[in-house]
Amino acid sequence: MKAYVHNAVGGPDCLRLDEVASPICGPSDVVVENRAIGLNPVDWKFIEWGHEAWSWPHVPGVDGAGVIIEVGAEVRHLSVGMPVAYHNDLLRPGSFAERTAIPARAAIPLPVGLPFEVAAAIPCPGLTAAQALAKLPSRPGARILLTGASGAVGGALLQLAGSRGWIIHAVASASQHARVKALGAAVCHDYRDSDWRRELTVNGDSRPFWAVIDLVSGAHAASLASLIAANGHLVCIQDRQETAPLPAFTSTISLHEVGLNALHGFGTDRLWSELVAKGQSIADSCAQGAFDPQLIEVVTFEDLPAALQRLKDGPNPGNRVVML
Template structure:
């Protein structure tokens, strides 16, 4: 099979395409013939950083969609030919290949009518957004802020939050305002505008979903009201951002890949069910998967470089 690998850390340009034997699934695993590959910021970041668990050369990539081409020992809930999407453990050989071995419990069943490029855009952005909104227990009419709302995860959060009846204040690019309102934002604030936080000082929020950094999230903590929630999707809070026994906010970190090392099977069952529901909603037209580019397999490094360069008002995928 053809696969993209790198033997050193660096930019997406270090990737090279080689031929290797098709891997075989082990116990509790399945082999997926990839039809589309989802590109995510975590891909170019770990190509730059590396990981101590990798064998070199390493095939990166966490998201993909295709057909089950082989079953490992003990896998009975899937059949060969089944259409699936997946989020793979970034410590394993990844999705930037014609075939990928994944844990069977990570396979998300797909509707027959869902195109593979749309399916490949579900796992990392869609399930990260689902995890984020699941962190907080809020009521219809609750007021929340979503920073980095112009990106793929932000757009997914807007849609999931809208279904819960929350009033959403999106912070993003001014040029994306109409799109963000279409996805569910009640207001859109340009993050480049000086003093944009001041508008929220008289209206305490019930939750903030931050996709910038832990330091950035710290500056938003004072905007939360009593018992509010600060949800970090990039980075985390290493120290309490506010004095104890003031607004008594809750701190949350979101890390989809941590599921592979720490989640139980029943937690994976809930995650896969959420992905399956999202796939059905894309087919029925009630969820926008936000595809902005479908590139070819041979163009993968360049497409990943475009993702790194940005802007990315949605998802970029590669079609095999």
């Protein structure tokens, strides 16, 4: 089959299109004939970093969508011909290929007729957003601060949080404020404005937020901890808090880390079943026009490395997808 591979770490330009052996279907796997590939920041980051578990040449890519063409001997809930989307374990050969073997428990069955380019944009952004929201109890009327709100995960978070009754303050560039508000933000702040943090005092309250969901970095998240009300929550989607950002026995906030790929190694079948159910719900909402997949670019397989470079360079107000 055709696949993009690399023999060493580097940028997207180190990828080359090559002929490689088709994947072997393990007993708890399915093989998907890919119709679309979702591009995510974790793709170019691990192409740069590499991993000790990889063998070379390595096929990268975590997200894809297509049709099941082979089912492992132990798999009972999936069958050949089913359309699915998936988030694959980044330690395995990935989605930048015509076919990919994935853990069957990670396959998200798709509604009939959902375009594969839409389906491929769901797994990493949608399931990461679902993970982040699962950290927070329901509290209608609570104020939430969301940084990096205009990206793919931020947009998914805004849409999934819509039914929770939160008042969401979104941090994004001014050019994206109208779109971010359309996705569910109540208030927008421009991070390019040097005084944007001064706007975060609400009605004189210096700790106005029940939760902060940060998509920038661990250090950035820590810098916002003082804005969180007592017994509130700090959710990190990029990095995590290695040390407590506030003194002990002060506002006693709870710290949360989010890592979708970690669940391939540590998640139970039940947890994956819950995640897949959330992915199915998002896919159904996309099919009904109730969830915006935020597609900003759909390109051909031949343009994959260049699209991945554009993802790395940014900005990325949504998802970039490759069609096969």
